[in-house]
Amino acid sequence: MPPPVVSAVSPDQGSTSGGTVVTVTGVGFTGAFLVRFGTKPAASFTVNSDTQITAVTPSGTGTVNVIVTSDQGNSTQQVPFTYVSASQPTVTSVSPSQGPTVGGTAVTLTGTNFTGATAVRFDGVNAPSFTVNSATQITTVTPAHAAGAAPVTVTTPGGTSNPGDPNAYFFYVATPTVSTVAPGSGTTAGGTAVTLTGTNFTGATAVRFDGVNAPSFTVNSATQITTVTPAHAAGAAPVTVTTPGGTSSPSTYIYLSQPTLTSLTPAQGPAGSGTVVTLSGTNLTTATAVRFGIALAQFVVVSPTRIEAVTPPGTAGSVTVTVTTPAGTSNGLPYNRVAAPGI
Numbered sequence: 197m198p199p200p201v202v203s204a205v206s207p208d209q210g211s212t213s214g215g216t217v218v219t220v221t222g223v224g225f226t227g228a229f230l231v232r233f234g235t236k237p238a239a240s241f242t243v244n245s246d247t248q249i250t251a252v253t254p255s256g257t258g259t260v261n262v263i264v265t266s267d268q269g270n271s272t273q274q275v276p277f278t279y280v281s282a283s284q285p286t287v288t289s290v291s292p293s294q295g296p297t298v299g300g301t302a303v304t305l306t307g308t309n310f311t312g313a314t315a316v317r318f319d320g321v322n323a324p325s326f327t328v329n330s331a332t333q334i335t336t337v338t339p340a341h342a343a344g345a346a347p348v349t350v351t352t353p354g355g356t357s358n359p360g361d362p363n364a365y366f367f368y369v370a371t372p373t374v375s376t377v378a379p380g381s382g383t384t385a386g387g388t389a390v391t392l393t394g395t396n397f398t399g400a401t402a403v404r405f406d407g408v409n410a411p412s413f414t415v416n417s418a419t420q421i422t423t424v425t426p427a428h429a430a431g432a433a434p435v436t437v438t439t440p441g442g443t444s445s446p447s448t449y450i451y452l453s454q455p456t457l458t459s460l461t462p463a464q465g466p467a468g469s470g471t472v473v474t475l476s477g478t479n480l481t482t483a484t485a486v487r488f489g490i491a492l493a494q495f496v497v498v499s500p501t502r503i504e505a506v507t508p509p510g511t512a513g514s515v516t517v518t519v520t521t522p523a524g525t526s527n528g529l530p531y532n533r534v535a536a537p538g539i
Contacts, residue, residue, distance in 0.1 A: 199269030200224040205262050207314045209278040210353045214239060214255035218277065220262060225249050227266045233277055234260030253277070282354030285309040287364035290348050294367045294399065294440035299324070299340035303366065305348065310334050312352045318366055319346035343370040343441075369441030372396040377435050381450035381482070383523040386411075386427035390449065392437065397421050399439045405449060406433035425449065452523035455479045460517055464532035469509040473531065475519060476502055482521045488531060489515035507531070 202222040210216025220231065226246045231238040233253055241251035249264065259278045264271045287307040295301030305316070309331060316323040316336045326336035334350060346366050347359035357364065374394040382388030392403070398418045403410040405426055413423035421437065430453045434446030457477040465471035475486065478501055486495040486505045495505040503519065512535035516528035 197268050200264040200266050200271040202262055202264055202271040202273050202275045205275055205277050209280050210253050212257055212279045212281050214253045216253040218251055220249040220251055223247055228264050230265035232263045280353035283309045284355040285350045285352045285357045287348055287350055287357045289363055290366050294369050295338055296442040297343050297368045299338045301338040303336050303338055305334040309354055313350050315351040317349045341368045343368050370396045371442040372437045372439050372444040374437055374444045374447040377447050377449050381452050381522045382425055384430050384451045384453055386425045388425045390423050390425055392421040396441055400437050402438040404436050453479045454524040455519045455521050455526040457526045457529045460529050460531055464534055467512045467533040467535050469507050471507040473505050475505055483519050485520040487518050
């Protein structure tokens with residue numbers, strides 16, 4: 197059988213103090229009993245398969261060849277490993293320091309000794325990509341991770357940064373959800389106070405109605421937000437909450453046009469109660485109250501343009517009739533209460 201063949205070493209550089217974990221790739225590694233970096237044996241090694249060995253570098257200087265020895269002899273290929281005199285990197289800040297659990301957040305790491313970085317990891321998981329901009333800055337992208345804190349580390353030939361540094365953490369945030377919007381409808385003019393119930397609202401940065409930012413909102417807790425509706429045309433509007441964990445799936449808020457009254461039939465009647473009056477107008481479907489002056493009347497909504505109301509008791513004279521819906525209160529029309537004739 198031929199001697200081992202070494203085809204690649206990864207990474208191909210490391211600290212002069214040793215301790216770099218490298219993967220040696222090739223063939224004929226079964227039965228290997230020695231791995232050398234130049235003339236020095238590896239600090240330790242494991243034969244993973246006939247084509248792969250994991251080894252830990254000894255201390256050294258300059259560029260040396262990696263040699264694998266088995267009963268069949270020594271590998272003879274010139275596969276170099278370079279010792280680099282480098283300081284251990286440090287990570288001093290992570291910006292932004294929060295993002296969604298699905299990953300994909302662009303992050304800037306600030307620190308020292310980043311030159312030659314070979315890995316950026318979030319809680320031990322390799323970042324999908326990173327760029328060393330300078331010795332003090334790396335831009336990277338977060339991998340997916342469960343909600344919670346993830347230590348961020350940078351590995352260079354000088355070693356791996358300290359994962360216990362409190363400045364070197366990225367916090368994964370669960371995506372918010374919106375389960376209820378109360379009240380569920382209001383006027384197209386906006387200005388309705390609304391309470392959103394859901395989950396993971398902490399740190400909310402935006403509340404939107406059909407993509408339009410609410411004029412104000414307050415995060416009361418992780419499960420409740422109070423907000424104010426912006427103006428919007430009549431119809432359904434999706435409501436979303438955005439946090440560092442992403443944007444929720446939409447819930448629905450209904451914008452209603454304000455009711456109007458165009459006529460009362462009859463427009464007068466006895467001062468006593470019990471006269472049936474037909475109110476004609478628009479946007480009457482969701483009526484919640486009909487008033488004769490300040491007195492509430494019993495009523496039935498017959499159609500979007502008609503309500504049948506029964507006059508409440510009152511004194512003789514003119515009163516103003518209005519209809520109230522979640523979209524507001526209509527214009528008023530006069531109803532004349534006529535006193536009974538004297539004897």
